[in-house]
Amino acid sequence: MTETAHPTKWKRPPILIRDARWRYAIYGGALVYMVLAIGSVEVNWIRVYEGLERGWRFIQGFLQPDFTTRWYDIRIGLIESLTMTVTSTVVGVLISVPIGIGAARNLAPPVVYLVCRAIIALSRALQEIIIAILLVAMFGFGPFAGFLTLSFATIGFLSKLLAEDIEDIDEAQAEAIRATGASWWQLINYAIQPQVMPRLIGLSLYRLDINFRESAVIGIVGAGGIGATLNTAIDRYEYDSAGAIILIIIVIVMAAEYSSSHVRKWVQ
Amino acid sequence: MLRIEGLSKTYRTGDKALTDVSFEVPAGQVVGLIGPSGAGKSTLIRCINRLVEPSAGAVHLRDLNVTGLSRSALRQARRRIGMIFQEYALVERLTVMENVLSGRLGYVPFWRSFLRRYPGEDVAKAFQLLERVGLTEHADKRADALSGGQRQRVGIARALEQDPELLLVDEPTASLDPKTSRQIMRLILEICQERNLPAIINIHDGIRAQSFTQRIIGLQAGVVVFDGPPAELDDKVLTRIYGEEDWTAMRRGASEDDEEDAREREERLAGLV
Numbered sequence: 001m002t003e004t005a006h007p008t009k010w011k012r013p014p015i016l017i018r019d020a021r022w023r024y025a026i027y028g029g030a031l032v033y034m035v036l037a038i039g040s041v042e043v044n045w046i047r048v049y050e051g052l053e054r055g056w057r058f059i060q061g062f063l064q065p066d067f068t069t070r071w072y073d074i075r076i077g078l079i080e081s082l083t084m085t086v087t088s089t090v091v092g093v094l095i096s097v098p099i100g101i102g103a104a105r106n107l108a109p110p111v112v113y114l115v116c117r118a119i120i121a122l123s124r125a126l127q128e129i130i131i132a133i134l135l136v137a138m139f140g141f142g143p144f145a146g147f148l149t150l151s152f153a154t155i156g157f158l159s160k161l162l163a164e165d166i167e168d169i170d171e172a173q174a175e176a177i178r179a180t181g182a183s184w185w186q187l188i189n190y191a192i193q194p195q196v197m198p199r200l201i202g203l204s205l206y207r208l209d210i211n212f213r214e215s216a217v218i219g220i221v222g223a224g225g226i227g228a229t230l231n232t233a234i235d236r237y238e239y240d241s242a243g244a245i246i247l248i249i250i251v252i253v254m255a256a257e258y259s260s261s262h263v264r265k266w267v268q
Numbered sequence: 269m270l271r272i273e274g275l276s277k278t279y280r281t282g283d284k285a286l287t288d289v290s291f292e293v294p295a296g297q298v299v300g301l302i303g304p305s306g307a308g309k310s311t312l313i314r315c316i317n318r319l320v321e322p323s324a325g326a327v328h329l330r331d332l333n334v335t336g337l338s339r340s341a342l343r344q345a346r347r348r349i350g351m352i353f354q355e356y357a358l359v360e361r362l363t364v365m366e367n368v369l370s371g372r373l374g375y376v377p378f379w380r381s382f383l384r385r386y387p388g389e390d391v392a393k394a395f396q397l398l399e400r401v402g403l404t405e406h407a408d409k410r411a412d413a414l415s416g417g418q419r420q421r422v423g424i425a426r427a428l429e430q431d432p433e434l435l436l437v438d439e440p441t442a443s444l445d446p447k448t449s450r451q452i453m454r455l456i457l458e459i460c461q462e463r464n465l466p467a468i469i470n471i472h473d474g475i476r477a478q479s480f481t482q483r484i485i486g487l488q489a490g491v492v493v494f495d496g497p498p499a500e501l502d503d504k505v506l507t508r509i510y511g512e513e514d515w516t517a518m519r520r521g522a523s524e525d526d527e528e529d530a531r532e533r534e535e536r537l538a539g540l541v
Contacts, residue, residue, distance in 0.1 A: 175319055176357035180430060181347030181374020186381050190370050194361035
């Protein structure tokens with residue numbers, strides 16, 4: 001038996017950028033740019049030093065949160081926020097389902113597909129705060145503008161993910177239902193819905209979380225809710241009340257997160 | 269019963285799956301469609317109920333020209349053609365009963381199917397079929413809770429729930445173990461006999477097909493290269509369809525399987541006594 005000498009060394013061949021010169025040029029360029037970019041950031045260290053004290057007071061506010069002094073305002077803000085969250089999620093989901101089905105390439109004719117994808121792109125391109133500013137200008141301060149903002153944002157989020165889930169279904173199941181002579185609606189009800197329902201429920205609950213958090217943010221630009229209360233507290237330098245509000249937001253978000261992960265596991 | 273004339277299919281990618289396929293299936297005949305994978309077997313049976321749109325040619329179901337039908341007329345034609353799939357293709361998150369009842373979708377209006385309020389005779393038929401395939405007690409289970417063999421039984425019940433005039437069967441045993449495969453195959457053949465139901469059964473294993481069909485059609489690269497009784501399927505023909513193989517050894521393996529199968533059946537009968 002003759003042993004042929006096999007190489008004892010092996011190197012992983014470069015996969016992304018084959019040419020060594022290009023590779024080093026791109027990596028080197030990226031490094032140089034990063035160094036220059038960090039160098040160009042101007043930091044006013046005196047201002048930072050002054051701000052430290054204000055930040056410290058903020059943190060102290062957290063440590064001694066004041067729930068009672070502004071409780072009336074906090075309560076109204078919370079109720080507004082929760083109302084906004086729930087109504088906008090429900091309305092958003094109801095509108096998202098037909099748009100999501102229309103934006104699934106395997107179900108919708110090309111024209112419907114393009115229209116639905118355009119709606120999704122528009123909704124996703126505009127950040128919540130920008131829409132909120134626009135809608136507050138149109139409908140005035142208060143939770144109605146917030147409700148519309150969150151509904152609009154929910155449509156972009158949910159329709160896109162639902163459409164992608166529909167495009168990822170097991171086609172064999174849909175084919176089998178089609179082979180029985182089922183109509184388009186029956187196909188949706190029997191082959192698509194059972195496959196995407198758990199994810200749709202999961203995404204809706206996730207969006208409920210997001211909408212509550214966003215309701216706190218868009219309140220700052222005038223769309224009502226707990227964000228408006230928080231903004232007022234900070235403007236008045238009442239960091240203890242602000243701390244209380246932020247703690248309440250954290251507790252509610254955590255509770256929503258915890259319960260929604262349970263529900264998601266249960267619907268699987 | 270079923271007449272196929274000059275059927276051709278060219279996919280958009282330019283792949284020619286079928287070229288000028290013509291044959292007729294009389295009532296009550298079980299046809300084995302054999303050929304290596306990629307020969308166009310699946311495409312052929314999908315062209316019959318137009319899950320795949322044929323590029324040329326015609327499919328006639330009795331007097332009905334299936335290839336010329338509008339969408340709603342096609343639905344009515346599809347409900348006359350039952351189909352059994354390779355990987356069962358059950359809707360996994362629906363119950364066994366819903367899967368069987370989905371065979372009636374072509375007959376009932378949307379609201380009935382949506383509310384799961386099927387007419388009494390449809391429900392009775394579904395229970396009767398579940399009894400026939402031996403799954404009565406599993407009716408309320410989710411389809412993904414069943415084993416492979418059980419799932420294919422549900423697939424068979426779903427196809428029969430349509431009251432089909434023709435059965436299209438696409439590699440019914442490809443994802444099952446050898447013993448379950450034989451049981452499922454036997455069940456399909458028994459049912460075809462009971463109902464005098466014509467069937468086209470895709471199967472890549474030519475020797476297997478030989479032992480249980482009344483007629484074999486051999487496909488090779490989308491062209492019919494053999495059409496005749498199983499007895500005429502000799503080594504020369506098999507080689508033309510599949511390429512060179514040791515057919516004698518394959519036959520020996522197949523007959524050993526059959527013997528084992530027969531022994532099992534005898535043992536089971538003996539156990540009952």
